[in-house]
Amino acid sequence: xxxxxxxxxxxxxxxxxxxxxxxxxxxxxxxxxxxxxxxxxxxxxxxxxxxxxxxxxxxxxxxxxxxxxxxxxxxxxxxxxxxxxxxxxxxxxxxxxxxxxxxxxxxxxxxxxxxxxxxxxxxxxxxxxxxxxxxxxxxxxxxxxxxxxxxxxxxxxxxxxxxxxxxxxxxxxxxxxxxxxxxxxxxxxxxxxxx
Amino acid sequence: xxxxxxxxxxxxxxxxxxxxxxxxxxxxxxxxxxxxxxxxxxxxxxxxxxxxxxxxxxxxxxxxxxxxxxxxxxxxxxxxxxxxxxxxxxxxxxxxxxxxxxxxxxxxxxxxxxxxxxxxxxxxxxxxxxxxxxxxxxxxxxxxxxxxxxxxxxxx
Numbered sequence: 001x002x003x004x005x006x007x008x009x010x011x012x013x014x015x016x017x018x019x020x021x022x023x024x025x026x027x028x029x030x031x032x033x034x035x036x037x038x039x040x041x042x043x044x045x046x047x048x049x050x051x052x053x054x055x056x057x058x059x060x061x062x063x064x065x066x067x068x069x070x071x072x073x074x075x076x077x078x079x080x081x082x083x084x085x086x087x088x089x090x091x092x093x094x095x096x097x098x099x100x101x102x103x104x105x106x107x108x109x110x111x112x113x114x115x116x117x118x119x120x121x122x123x124x125x126x127x128x129x130x131x132x133x134x135x136x137x138x139x140x141x142x143x144x145x146x147x148x149x150x151x152x153x154x155x156x157x158x159x160x161x162x163x164x165x166x167x168x169x170x171x172x173x174x175x176x177x178x179x180x181x182x183x184x185x186x187x188x189x190x191x192x193x194x195x
Numbered sequence: 196x197x198x199x200x201x202x203x204x205x206x207x208x209x210x211x212x213x214x215x216x217x218x219x220x221x222x223x224x225x226x227x228x229x230x231x232x233x234x235x236x237x238x239x240x241x242x243x244x245x246x247x248x249x250x251x252x253x254x255x256x257x258x259x260x261x262x263x264x265x266x267x268x269x270x271x272x273x274x275x276x277x278x279x280x281x282x283x284x285x286x287x288x289x290x291x292x293x294x295x296x297x298x299x300x301x302x303x304x305x306x307x308x309x310x311x312x313x314x315x316x317x318x319x320x321x322x323x324x325x326x327x328x329x330x331x332x333x334x335x336x337x338x339x340x341x342x343x344x345x346x347x348x349x350x351x
Binding site for chain 1: 230231234238239240242244261262263265267269271272273274309312313316317320324328329330331332333334335336337
């Protein structure tokens with residue numbers, strides 16, 4: 001599969017999001033949003049396959065909790081969360097990490113990252129998104145996720161050097177023009193906000 | 196400060212425990228529809244959403260603006276577990292109230308209503324996401340989920 005370059009990613013992102021700010025019917029009927037909606041319809045038609053992949057990951061990680069947490073239309077990717085807590089433990093873990101795989105519905109790329117969770121007497125505090133873990137248990141889980149996502153989708157990992165490039169002019173969900181990065185536009189703009 | 200009558204009555208909901216109050220948005224406005232089914236494995240997942248079309252009215256000028264927002268949230272998350280419909284509806288209404296109250300306290304005469312709408316969604320998402328992990332508030336995007344109009348009239 002040939003990869004997109006910086007300009008290719010920017011051009012592609014701009015085909016799914018309106019430039020400037022639109023509201024109501026003008027927003028929903030914009031050709032960019034029609035393309036976005038169609039991309040989600042295609043992804044949802046194959047959602048069972050994504051769920052099957054999640055099940056396969058779970059079978060390889062019996063001590064973790066692996067979930068399909070896809071939020072259609074509220075982000076730009078299908079999502080799989082691996083909660084690294086001991087499922088058999090009597091007490092909820094005070095801190096644990098979640099390794100997350102996002103498979104874009106807009107481009108054939110996936111992204112891996114990690115979020116730390118702190119449980120303060122039942123009040124869960126999510127840390128900021130951290131880069132793909134490379135070491136320890138989290139690193140092995142990320143490798144496993146990458147292998148399964150690549151096998152299921154044929155996607156490539158999104159190049160980290162493009163993550164923070166701002167896409168000019170477009171609005172991505174609640175981000176005003178000039179704020180959204182390629183990672184926001186092609187995957188998710190609220191990566192700490194996981195179920 | 197300009198008076199924004201419809202948003203103002205949304206704020207009033209935060210002060211009321213009544214089930215249906217004339218002129219107030221209530222939890223019943225949030226008629227969530229299941230978009231992704233919850234699997235029977237006790238793990239986080241599933242997705243439900245509803246679109247609210249609210250009319251904002253400037254009490255001084257009579258100007259009105261349609262402000263829509265789609266509220267989505269998982270059917271189960273790691274913190275609350277199963278998110279029951281009453282809990283989802285109440286949390287959404289309270290988040291809307293708090294967000295509106297926050298914005299109204301900063302809204303100045305002459306400011307554009309449309310801008311208030313763009314600020315409302317992220318403000319409500321911050322409120323709702325703190326109550327229900329994974330919840331999102333965006334512009335209404337698609338057909339196929341319930342659309343509920345809110346213009347200050349009661350919902351029966």
